[in-house]
Amino acid sequence: MLDPKWIRAEPEAIAKKLRIKKFELDVAKLNVLDRQRKELQLETESLQNERNSRSKSIGEGKAAGENVSEILAGMESIKSSLEEKKQQLDALKQELHDYLAGIPNVPDDDVPPGEDESANKVIEAWGTQPEFTFDVKDHSELGEALDGLDFATAAKLTGARFVLMQGQVAKLHRALIQFMLDIHTNEHDYAEVYVPYIVNADSLYGTSQLPKFEDDLFKIDSNDDLYLIPTAEVPLTNLVRDSILSTDELPKKFIAHTPCYRSEAGSYGKDTRGMIRQHQFEKVELVHIVKPEESYDALEELTLNAESILIKLGLPYRVVLLCAGDSSFASAKTYDIEVWLPSQERYREISSCSNCEAFQARRMKARWKNEQTGQNEFVHTLNGSGLAIGRTLIAILENYQQEDGTITVPEVMLPYMGNQQTIG
Numbered sequence: 572m573l574d575p576k577w578i579r580a581e582p583e584a585i586a587k588k589l590r591i592k593k594f595e596l597d598v599a600k601l602n603v604l605d606r607q608r609k610e611l612q613l614e615t616e617s618l619q620n621e622r623n624s625r626s627k628s629i630g631e632g633k634a635a636g637e638n639v640s641e642i643l644a645g646m647e648s649i650k651s652s653l654e655e656k657k658q659q660l661d662a663l664k665q666e667l668h669d670y671l672a673g674i675p676n677v678p679d680d681d682v683p684p685g686e687d688e689s690a691n692k693v694i695e696a697w698g699t700q701p702e703f704t705f706d707v708k709d710h711s712e713l714g715e716a717l718d719g720l721d722f723a724t725a726a727k728l729t730g731a732r733f734v735l736m737q738g739q740v741a742k743l744h745r746a747l748i749q750f751m752l753d754i755h756t757n758e759h760d761y762a763e764v765y766v767p768y769i770v771n772a773d774s775l776y777g778t779s780q781l782p783k784f785e786d787d788l789f790k791i792d793s794n795d796d797l798y799l800i801p802t803a804e805v806p807l808t809n810l811v812r813d814s815i816l817s818t819d820e821l822p823k824k825f826i827a828h829t830p831c832y833r834s835e836a837g838s839y840g841k842d843t844r845g846m847i848r849q850h851q852f853e854k855v856e857l858v859h860i861v862k863p864e865e866s867y868d869a870l871e872e873l874t875l876n877a878e879s880i881l882i883k884l885g886l887p888y889r890v891v892l893l894c895a896g897d898s899s900f901a902s903a904k905t906y907d908i909e910v911w912l913p914s915q916e917r918y919r920e921i922s923s924c925s926n927c928e929a930f931q932a933r934r935m936k937a938r939w940k941n942e943q944t945g946q947n948e949f950v951h952t953l954n955g956s957g958l959a960i961g962r963t964l965i966a967i968l969e970n971y972q973q974e975d976g977t978i979t980v981p982e983v984m985l986p987y988m989g990n991q992q993t994i995g
Contacts, residue, residue: 572933573674579605588677591684591895596674604667611660618653672776673783676930678895679867679904685894691907692894697878698887700911705974709914710965711845714740716976717995720846732835732850734961739994743980744853744964746987748828751855751880755957759876761826761857766806768829772796774809777935779901779927789832789850799832803856804954811860812935816950818942822869823860826957828853846961847919853960859953862939863929866951867904870926874906877922877957883983886966887911889918903928908958910966921962924955 578585578601586596683692714720719740725733736744755761769791775781775798780788789799800806807825816823831854841848857876859869874890881888893905902925909918929949932938938947971979977995980988 572671572930573677574929574933575671578671578674585677589675592675592678592898593686593896594675597670600670601667604663604670608660608663608667611656611663615653615656615660618649618656622649622653669782672934675900676903676927678898679926679928681892682898682904683892683894684896686896687894688897690894691897692892694890694892694906696887696889697882698885698911700887701913701970703913703972703974707913707969708972708976709845709912710968713968713972713976713978717978719994722845730850732848734846734849739991740964740968743967743984743988743994744960746984747960747963747967748853748855750984750987751957751960752826752828754880754883755826755855755857755876758879759824761824761876764807764810764825764827766800766803766827766829768800768832769797770800770805770809772798774805774812777809777812777937778805778931779934780805783900787834789834800829801833802831802854802954803827803829804858807856807858808860808931808952808954809935811932811937811950814937815947816860816937816939818862818940821860821862821939821950822865823858825858825860826855828855828960830854846965849961855957855960857924857955857957860937861951861953863948863951866926866928866953869951869953870904870906870924873953873955874908874924877908877924877955880958880963881908881910881921884963884967884981885983886963886970888921893923899923899925901925901927901930903930906955910962911970912966913969913972919962921966922956922958925953927952927954 573585582596582598582601586598589596683690685691711720711722717738717740719736719738721735721737725735728735752763756763772781775788780801788801791797791799807827810825811823831852833850835848835850846852857873859873861869878888878890888908888910891907891909893907898905905923905925907920908922908924910921912919928951931952932949937950937952939950941948967981968978971981973979975995977993980992980994985992
């Protein structure tokens with residue numbers, strides 16, 4: 572959530588920045604709501620003062636043996652009016668809060684303008700795209716031929732956009748999880764966390780999935796307002812919710828491996844074949860909690876940490892700076908890391924690394940004690956995939972495929988695969 576004081580101080584400047592993120596800030600509505608809030612606040616305070624004054628008069632009158640029935644009768648009217656004004660004020664505050672909660676984060680000045688991915692800026696590319704002397708197969712065909720990917724059985728068990736993995740392909744999938752956790756904890760100093768796969772609405776509100784993106788979530792049919800996590804970003808970032816951290820507690824760097832659950836609302840007809848877009852998938856997630864002045868250095872570090880996995884696996888990739896129109900709701904600046912998929916002859920996203928600045932922290936009331944100012948200030952939060960396991964598996968199957976349909980195991984994965992050099 573943006574700072575309401577900032578919005579009140581610079582509404583037109585903020586509106587201009589938000590337009591390139593395809594959001595039209597209703598400045599007139601905000602002005603009306605804010606004016607009404609101030610008027611109701613003053614009226615409420617005036618009635619409270621009148622009530623307190625009359626209460627004092629009643630007490631003094633009773634002590635003096637005076638008849639206070641007329642004052643008591645007036646108190647009932649004041650009490651009724653005060654209750655009505657409080658209800659109106661609460662409703663208005665909620666309306667204002669709900670509108671503010673639906674305003675996306677303002678893009679950083681480095682973020683290029685643009686409406687969609689065509690305006691994204693390629694920052695760098697690494698690796699050499701493999702050349703094949705045979706017809707390239709996609710991961711679905713490769714996995715099914717190896718008896719490693721079974722979409723038909725998964726559909727029978729559950730439905731569309733699920734996969735059953737088995738045998739050596741399932742082993743490689745599991746090995747990738749362990750490999751990524753080892754690299755990030757041993758080489759990049761992340762603290763590993765095991766988190767619940769179910770979270771409450773407050774957690775999803777804190778990281779901005781609610782209320783705007785409820786249709787993308789799987790809600791549990793219970794009385795507790797619980798949801799399956801769409802990403803470990805949610806529980807990891809909420810570890811600092813309602814907290815005031817000391818200076819020496821920062822930065823915090825968390826990592827977790829979890830399944831992720833997404834309804835993929837709005838993706839009808841997109842990536843219907845294979846594992847690119849599924850309702851359930853595995854991910855290793857990286858989260859940073861930092862001081863504001865350190866957040867953009869942390870974004871570069873986070874992105875490099877995610878890139879290192881692809882470099883070790885020898886998978887060609889590129890880093891793309893997203894334009895404002897292609898950036899997520901909570902992000903001020905995002906780098907997408909895209910891995911090369913030979914069957915599609917294109918790069919596909921395998922990680923998004925975002926700096927949300929204080930946007931999530933303000934919703935979560937996550938603060939730190941600034942010893943220089945003596946004030947409690949909002950931390951900055953960052954998140955990124957390090958990496959998406961299923962898409963990494965896809966990239967290995969396709970980039971390391973051989974003419975006979977077997978898959979060469981990347982050298983760095985041999986210790987995790989019992990030194991098995993090929994799958995098939």
